[in-house]
Amino acid sequence: MGLHCIVRCDDLLKAVSAQQNITGKKGSMAILSNLLLETDDNHLICTGTDLEIGLKQIIAAEIIEAGKITLPAKKLFELARESGGNDIVLKEQDNAWVEIEAGSGHYRLAGMQADEFPQFPLYDEKAQIAVKSEIFTEIIDKTYFSIAQDKESIFSLTAALLQKYKEEENTYIKMVTSDGHRLSLCSKKIETNIDILELNSSTLIPRRGIQEIRKFCENIDIINLGIEEKQIVLKDESSILIVRLMKGDFPDFASLLQSISQENIVHINRIRFLEALKRINLFTEDISHAIKISLTQNKIILNSQHTEYGSATDSFEIQYGGEDIDLAFNCRYFIEVIQVMEGDIIKLTVKDEKSPCMITSDQDEGFLCVIMPMKL
Structure with a gap:
């Protein structure tokens, strides 16, 4: 005899669903696409790993017979999702086969012996x-x-x-x-x-x-x-x-931040800018997403051009008192940062067309983003 238990379908589905991105990675070890199922008192422990990420989850279960086995994570997830019942019964058979009762369905699923499964990492x-x-x-x-x-x-x-x-x-x-x-x-x-x-x-x-x-x-x-x-x-x-954790050294970002000039600062309504960028991006090239940003006294002009579809222009008022500047950036980069920011007003800090642009907000303390320019 081996593992024999009854678990709630929703509990098992939640557990195996969380494992899909871990066990779904293709690797050299076939057992890594399986979940380790093992009993502990009144619980079933579900463990998945790809040797870089490991996730162990404990769910309530009625344990009829203690044991442990590994089953294909994807197929177990599909069975739990489609079972149509409240409970799922798992019962280990000879040669690592497992009988599964779920709703009105009866299944036999091929597993692998648990002793082949990698050890879960030790931690302090x-x-x-x-x-x-x-x-x-x-x-x-x-x-x-x-x-x-x-x-x-x-x-x-x-x-x-x-x-x-x-x-x-x-x-x-x-x-x-x-x-x-x-x-x-x-x-x-x-x-x-x-x-x-x-x-x-x-x-x-x-x-x-x-x-x-x-x-x-x-x-x-x-x-x-x-x-x-x-x-x-x-x-x-x-x-x-x-x-x-990954081994290596992250590039020196502190020197980049220190090199950014505070000469030209633009105060701009975040939502108005984001909406304009999304429209302008419709007419950018698919690879570069390049746009031209022109800054004049208290005004910003956005331009984009697509060789096949045409061009787009948008302009609106901002708070800016510096010299006229023409800049070029990847529009998608601006969209991705601005839509996660907080605050009504954001600040763009840039020196000239060859310099990076720093984006901050007084209402989003602790956050900044720097975007490198493109050639006009």
Whole structure:
């Protein structure tokens, strides 16, 4: 005999659904597309990993016979989603086959022996602190869009840099991302003492890990956070997420920020600018999304042109008293940053057509984005 248990369909569906992005990655080990199911008192523990990200979830269950087995994550998810019943019965048979009763359906699903499944990473439970999950959701939402894709030649840019620092009596946590064409930075004040977290100048969380951390923090008020030398750990009452940190050095972003001139500052209505950019972007080239931004006394003019469809122009009033400047930028970069910002008024700081543009808002403390220019 082996594993035999009854679980609520909704509980199992929620657990296996959260595992899909982890187990769905194609790899050299077939068992990594499976979930490890093991019993513990009145619970069923579901574990998935791709050796870089591991997620363990505990759900209530009626345990008839203790045991453990691995089953294909995708097929188990589809069965739970389509079962049409309140409960699902899992009963292990010979040669790692599992009989499943769900609603009016009876199924036999081929599994693999649990002893082939990789060990879940060990972690230091004493080196964890309780933090508000909204801190992570905000810094991720305001920086994720500028993480480089995997094809980026500078490998460390495919990760987010996480740092901690103190300013006067306050402690802050900061996330920085860049794809080489833009840079986003978001700092949040944190009330908890975070001295035990092993954050350093090169704590890099890979892009996929950031995605899973963001999902983990949804609908949770407080998480237990641990940052160790090689991994970051997030834990709540029923789940544990462990993400392996990336090795490497993040480019020096501090010197870029210091080099930005404060000569020309534009104050502009955020929503009005965002709406105009979305319309102008309809007539940009698909690859470059290039637009021309002309600044004159208290006025901004946006222009775009598409070789096949035509052109677009929009203009409106702003607060600007500097010299006339013609600039060129990727329109999509502006849209992505402005739509995650807060506040009615944002500030654009730029020196000339060859200089980067920094975007901030007095009503969005701790956040900034820098966008590199294009050639006119």
